[in-house]
Amino acid sequence: MNKTELIKAISNDTGHAISDVRDILNSFVGTLSNVLSPDESIGIQGFGTFKVEHIPERTSRNRRNGEVENYPAKNLVKFNAGKALRDAVNKRS
Known part of the structure; x- marks a missing residue:
């Protein structure tokens, strides 16, 4: 599974828009990069x-x-x- 497929799966599971899920995932990865x-x-x-x-x-x-x-x-x-x-x-x- 790649990032796009993960975003679609989360969007389908939660009912949130793909763009919202993408923003949240990007924020998560960015926070990991900044904090670690x-x-x-x-x-x-x-x-x-x-x-x-x-x-x-x-x-x-x-x-x-x-x-x-x-x-x-x-x-x-x-x-x-x-x-x-x-x-x-x-x-x-």
Whole structure:
């Protein structure tokens, strides 16, 4: 499912206009982007937790040519599903 399909599904489920659902979803994603930092996480009861994990700079050897490559430090966004979401997904399997 892509973003457009998600918006249509939510619109059909709630009866709200597609444009309203799109605005709300865009606001949600924008808020996540603005709030998440290595010091801050966002937890939604029954859904899950978004948090930032810092990956330090590292070096690694390229297996093809044997050269040592440097990889810069970066931050990754991690999502841990909540129990209610895990249970719902496992129930459908």
